[in-house]
Amino acid sequence: MPQYKAPLRDVKFLLNEVFDYPGHYAQLSNGGEATPDMVDAILEGCATFCEEILSPINHSGDLEGCHFENGNVTTPKGFKEAYAEYVAGGWQGLSHPTEYGGQGLPMSLNLMKAEMMGTANWSFTMYPGLSLGCMNTVMQYGNEAQKNTYLPKLVSGEWTGTMCLTEPQCGTDLGQVKTKAEPVGDGSYKISGTKIFISAGEHDLAENIIHIVLARLPDAPKGTRGISLFIVPKFMVNADGSVGERNPVVCGSIEHKMGIRASATAVLNFDEAIGYMIAEPNKGLEAMFTFMNTARIGTAVQGIAHAELSYQGALPYAKERRSMRALSGKKDADQVADALIWHADVRRMLLTQKAVAEGGRSMIYHAAKLADNMVNGILEGNQAKYEDYDNRLGFYTPILKGFLTEMGLESANIGMQVFGGHGYIKEHGMEQIARDARISTLYEGTTGIQALDLLGRKVLLQTRGKCIKEFTNEMIGFAKGHAFSGGPIGAMARALIRRSLQWKWATLRIMLRAAKDRDTVSSSCHDFLMYSGFVMMAYFWLQQAVVASEKLADKSGKETPEFYKSKIQTAEFYFDRLLPRADGHRTGMLATSATTMAMDNEHFVMG
Amino acid sequence: MPQYKAPLRDVKFLLNEVFDYPGHYAQLSNGGEATPDMVDAILEGCATFCEEILSPINHSGDLEGCHFENGNVTTPKGFKEAYAEYVAGGWQGLSHPTEYGGQGLPMSLNLMKAEMMGTANWSFTMYPGLSLGCMNTVMQYGNEAQKNTYLPKLVSGEWTGTMCLTEPQCGTDLGQVKTKAEPVGDGSYKISGTKIFISAGEHDLAENIIHIVLARLPDAPKGTRGISLFIVPKFMVNADGSVGERNPVVCGSIEHKMGIRASATAVLNFDEAIGYMIAEPNKGLEAMFTFMNTARIGTAVQGIAHAELSYQGALPYAKERRSMRALSGKKDADQVADALIWHADVRRMLLTQKAVAEGGRSMIYHAAKLADNMVNGILEGNQAKYEDYDNRLGFYTPILKGFLTEMGLESANIGMQVFGGHGYIKEHGMEQIARDARISTLYEGTTGIQALDLLGRKVLLQTRGKCIKEFTNEMIGFAKGHAFSGGPIGAMARALIRRSLQWKWATLRIMLRAAKDRDTVSSSCHDFLMYSGFVMMAYFWLQQAVVASEKLADKSGKETPEFYKSKIQTAEFYFDRLLPRADGHRTGMLATSATTMAMDNEHFVMG
Incomplete structure (x- = not known):
């Protein structure tokens, strides 16, 4: 079973020796706190959390999966406790503003955190990970009241969030969205429709879930130009910020998936659930795209996560397992056979994994600097700066998301290959990595969509x-x-x-x-x-x-x-x-x- | 869910138009019965069996898996009945000699049968498939008494067989085999040791299982030159051919695998189980290699099987599911969006699957002719002919097994990709194909072993x-x-x-x-x-x-x-x-x- 060890040496090489992150942080408007000591402390604290808390429940979480009963989802054993530790450690708000309780650090640190967490346990990381899109949307497009109502609890991690886009008839082609939003008259809306594939759409980790939902107003134009964005909380929020009545957005079932089985993928039925518009009417899709690049780069991370974890699983096996003799002569002469790692073809496989994990990591770390500057543009209210960096990031996004997830999947499969037949057996944990990795080329835009985005757009x-x-x-x-x-x-x-x-x-x-x-x-x-x-x-x-x-x-x-x-x-x-x-x-x-x-x-x- | 449809048009194209199988059969010593009418009848009968009996229990078999309790294995619902139909139809003995109850037809027909069955339900096909190696070994190396004792029941399918090679410490490197064979003195041996990864090693489909086991005699030289071959029946066989006492070869557990979950993969513990030597002492590995090429080509078939099935799943979806408009303009103008198949990148994926399935099939059908001639060499007692064709086949074997299974796996993954996020959900059946296909590059020699066999040997x-x-x-x-x-x-x-x-x-x-x-x-x-x-x-x-x-x-x-x-x-x-x-x-x-x-x-x- 791969026991995750955070690749801190490589991380520090990239941070300090290749990309001059100290210099980069020094010029960011929110980079002052990100001193080298602070960064080291964060990385090391995160590494410990990932190695000691998240990694041990990765395989058991896959075997157990999530449980669904009467609209409720129970996460696998240990997830609730791990999430509580995550919240207690203040990890969720790492790069969100201090005024809402966050630490206000650059978002690149959040990406580094996400890589470590995701490598240790991708399924777990989906729960807090989905909150990110929700928080970013509320922060960017919410009015003051909405920000004050939702952000403190989202930033602390007491509540989580989702992004509700996909419906049974459409995923990529969001112009086909049918979910309706009827104005109630008091400024709120009644949301009705079915959303599918909602990651973290229902679970037992947090006391409330804030859904960001794409829906159509009654008079909305057809297609993508008639989609608006709504905040739909699972539980209504009382004036004092406490959790109130249940809103009729109900989990109808969770999907039985090939992998990331500890991550609940919900079908959500909105039955006149109360929602609040966020961003302008019919401009929901544009708002959704504000953080599309960072969301997709967050998924690109999955490519290196699974390449790294599969490498970490395959390497010790290649050093211990013995089979045949190296073609250039006996290497471990006193042993019954040479270790696998002496065979050039096995080295080719290990080096492929290493090249993908470390090469991909450096691509992500470079892009993360652009993301920091993009966010700075937003924080500074500097639209030109935001657009400049978002455009630069936009060039990397489809390549990182499309290419790295494809290569990550290949690397995960290579890890199974190093194990031979044992790679196919659940107890070794290698096939789980390949199954978990398999989603990465499908969600957040398939590889085909990334390819079209790159070349076409x-x-x-x-x-x-x-x-x-x-x-x-x-x-x-x-x-x-x-x-x-x-x-x-x-x-x-x-x-x-x-x-x-x-x-x-x-x-x-x-x-x-x-x-x-x-x-x-x-x-x-x-x-x-x-x-x-x-x-x-x-x-x-x-x-x-x-x-x-x-x-x-x-x-x-x-x-x-x-x-x-x-x-x-x-x-x-x-x-x-x-x-x-x-x-x-x-x-x-x-x-x-x-x-x-x-x-x-x-x-x-x-x- | 892919509903299998046997590709009879393509099969007949290859048989009659590309490879002149009628002419080929006419020159085989066992080809006389394989008239075009007979071949058609077999292919059509097999297609019906696969489409109506095997395909419907493919997905349910994956979901249910095999059950293990107290040394016994229960196969998923419907498997027992399907196997009974298989036996009643006389399918097992298609290309085995009439003197043991077979139909004596060329082995290429058996390969065509195996492709159809394997595409419809690979897990099921493993059970009768493993008998093949056992039957071939007994036929080639068994003495008259052994042939008469085991072959009729194996050829009819009333009993099944296995090949017991792998042990916990070794798979590829069979020189490390430790299982012991102690002579009892009456010509039999007591076999002790643990074998793992034994496909069809235990199940409820047949009344007896005949294991072919690699083991070492007490005085055997170290390494591969000290391995002998033994017949070890699950139940001893009485003089009248009926099933007698239980032999102490016990299934300790079955593996929890990524895929082919309806195929039982057994750990077998031999505890002084009675065995009978077959072939010469210390020449077990050579004997095992006699049919290595045909066994590996049987696994190469898995590449095209999963490419074909995944194509059959993806094609109707690509014609029905609508998303966006084709770049060259609206194609289904009266519909909300164009069908996926109008998008060039989706066509690229479908054509890749089709090219692999049909290109691979033609490679297999060509190799099958060589296999027919190789078997003729054996049947005719013509060692030179056997060797000539076995060598020719030996060139194709690693390429077909290595390359086609890699491409089959890629094609199975492409099928998921056509489905987008839905490809990841169990109910559509596409991810099962990718999981089932994943074993094919690992067993019967990993891709690395095929590659070394090709270039090195x-x-x-x-x-x-x-x-x-x-x-x-x-x-x-x-x-x-x-x-x-x-x-x-x-x-x-x-x-x-x-x-x-x-x-x-x-x-x-x-x-x-x-x-x-x-x-x-x-x-x-x-x-x-x-x-x-x-x-x-x-x-x-x-x-x-x-x-x-x-x-x-x-x-x-x-x-x-x-x-x-x-x-x-x-x-x-x-x-x-x-x-x-x-x-x-x-x-x-x-x-x-x-x-x-x-x-x-x-x-x-x-x-």
């Missing part, structure tokens, strides 16, 4: 290729400085320059074709997304390798040279063995849409 | 590259005849010629490197396997496309032109979108082992 519609031009120029700018270095750094830098030019030109070719053939965008987007991910990750590996190489050269890394050496070795492995997969995606994305579109719908047949 | 040790040379020459020979055709056939033929030359040269480069650096073989083998699979599948797609194109050209296919058109279209999709993935694997397999081997074992760390 971010590249073509919004920037006409400028985002790719800028990013590839940034990569070239960085790589150029190292292209004449000897050894692996120079080789990787030159490879990255070639890839940057290739990405730029390929994008141009797709843009030209898309102008004539719209289906090209949908036909090519998946391969474009994966290609982009592979090349982007190469950039982030090169950055890590350069820092490691400098630390070794100037002796500042002499205390843990093996850490820096292994960074360079993993980067080389990535360039040698994973980055080449970009080639297949490149050819795929440059293919015309003819072969995808040629077959008549009715000629897709079975039997 | 088949290519380097056994043939010094000759197998690749011959196969690529065969591909070139075929493609040359079409390289000057206009249109898609010519383009695909030329692409295949380029790939053939590339494969040949890349193999040579790896061979040269491997002579100096043994770790290269293990480091490169995974990418080599996947590369080989992608190129081989291209050859089999070209063959199908050529036949389809001829049928359209000479009007003999005028009754179902859409079938032939869709074959060519799927082939084009394969060449455009899937075959390019070979490029990434090519670069990967040509990388030196330096980057995989560089890191010290102890520098792989966590935290």
Whole structure:
């Protein structure tokens, strides 16, 4: 069973050596408190909570699952106690304003916390995680009364929140939302309809649940331009802030899912439940999109979480389990056979997991800095700053969410593969990781939706290729400085320059074709997304390798040279063995849409 | 929920139009009975059995799983009745000799039967499937008394069989087997030890179970050269053939697995159980390898089974579910949104599944002809013929098993992806397919073991590259005849010629490197396997496309032109979108082992 150990060494490498987080925090309007000592204390406290409280109930939570009876959901054994500790530790309000009881720290710290918690126990992390979207929405769009009513309890974690978007007939296509909101006359609304797939929609961890619900006013225009946003509490809130009457929003059932079985996924039936409008009428979807990027990057974290946990499960097994002899001769001669880790193909698997977990982590940590600045724009009331950083983040979002969750799923499956047949058996915990990881490419927009968002919206519609031009120029700018270095750094830098030019030109070719053939965008987007991910990750590996190489050269890394050496070795492995997969995606994305579109719908047949 | 429909049109296309099975059967010593009418009757009867009996209990079997109590296993509801029908229909003995009650037909028919049954219900198919290895072993190595005692009941299906290889400390590395066999003095042995992962090791479907067990004689040499093979019946068999006393081989527990939950995977404790040696002392492993190729190709079938079933689940959903508008404009203008199938990225997913299922099927059907000839060698007592065809089959085996199961797993996951979030919910049945498919890359030799078998044994040790040379020459020979055709056939033929030359040269480069650096073989083998699979599948797609194109050209296919058109279209999709993935694997397999081997074992760390 994987016992989670927080990767603090790697986290600190990224924070202090690669991305200069101390300097970054120093320039944030809410970064003053995030001193290096404070950050260390938070990371270490969080690591302890994750290792000692969350990790031990990860596997048992999966085996037990959630229980549903008469509209009530009971979480697995230990979850309630763990959540109480989470609230007591003040973890929920880490990056929410002090005026509502939070600690007011930058949101990047919350993302780092979420990675550790999610790796230790993704199902558990869903409960407080969903509150985030709810809190952000109330904070951004709520009036003063709404903020004062809901935020203190949400920020403390005494209450949790949800986002109620999906309905049986629609998920991605929210223009089909049917849930109705009838004005009562007193400023409140009666909400009626059915929402499905509501994570943390019902549970026994908190005394109240605040739902943010997409619904239509009676006179609303059809489609996405007729959707409004409502706050619908599970229990009405009395004037003194205490919990009052039950609102008729009832959990009809919870889903039986492949994984994240300790996370309750509710069907919620709204039967004239009282709701309060938040944000402007018919502008609900826009409001919902304000924090879309950060929400999706929160899901991208799941990719690295499951790659990391699966690696942590596979590594000790590969060191202990013995099978056959290494092809280059006996390694553990006094033993009946060599440890798995001596076999190059097993090392290939472990290195793939490590490259995805650490490469992905560096991509997330970079994006988290942009998110900090975006939030600063909001806090400062600086719309231009918000938009600038949100746009920059918007370029990374689909790549991180789409690519990292796909690679995380692959890495989780690799972990099972290292275990051989034992990987398929529940007691080892490896198959749970693969099942838990499987949701990540489906929710918060499937990989296909991320791909369409990247190529269709971010590249073509919004920037006409400028985002790719800028990013590839940034990569070239960085790589150029190292292209004449000897050894692996120079080789990787030159490879990255070639890839940057290739990405730029390929994008141009797709843009030209898309102008004539719209289906090209949908036909090519998946391969474009994966290609982009592979090349982007190469950039982030090169950055890590350069820092490691400098630390070794100037002796500042002499205390843990093996850490820096292994960074360079993993980067080389990535360039040698994973980055080449970009080639297949490149050819795929440059293919015309003819072969995808040629077959008549009715000629897709079975039997 | 996918309702299985046997792909008889495609099966008959392969049998009659692509591979000339009628001509093939006519030249087999046991092919006389396999007339086209007989073959049709078998396929149609099997299809009905699979669609009406096996498919309906596939999902319920997963939900219920197997029950274990006091050493006894109860299979899920409906399995016992279905198995009784299977036995009553005489399906088990389809390709076993008439002298033991079988129908004596070529084994390819059994493989076609296994594909249909396995697609409808893989868990169920494991029970009769495991008997196959047992029957083949007894037939090949048993003495007359053993054959007469066990074969009639195994061939009828009244009894089932197992293969007991794996022990807690070893799976792949059977040299570590510890189970002991002490001679009793009367020609029998007392078998003691623990075997794990024994599929169909205990169940309630048949009145007796015949275990084939790997164990060591007291004076056996260490390692693989000291392993013998024993028949150990669950119940002793009386002189009159009736079932007698219980033999002390007891099921200690069954595994809780990620998938194939209706298939019982037993821990078997042998406590001085009576066994009878079969084959020569210390030659057990060799005997076990006689039918290794056919057993592994039986597992390769799982790749296409799950690709097919997942396609059958995803296709109707893609036609019914509506979301957004196609990028090239409204398609179902009178509906709230366009059907998923109008979106190019969804078509990409469906076409991938179709390309894997049908491309893989044609690879299996080709290999099945070799298997028929191999079995003929055995039946005719012609060792040279057996070896010749077994060697030819041996080249396909790791590619089919390794590549098709990996692609089958990917296809099963794609099916979930088409469903979006609904794919993650148990009731739709799509996630079961992905869980069931997950075992296929692990058992019967992991993908890593297949890869090592292909590159290390088949290519380097056994043939010094000759197998690749011959196969690529065969591909070139075929493609040359079409390289000057206009249109898609010519383009695909030329692409295949380029790939053939590339494969040949890349193999040579790896061979040269491997002579100096043994770790290269293990480091490169995974990418080599996947590369080989992608190129081989291209050859089999070209063959199908050529036949389809001829049928359209000479009007003999005028009754179902859409079938032939869709074959060519799927082939084009394969060449455009899937075959390019070979490029990434090519670069990967040509990388030196330096980057995989560089890191010290102890520098792989966590935290």
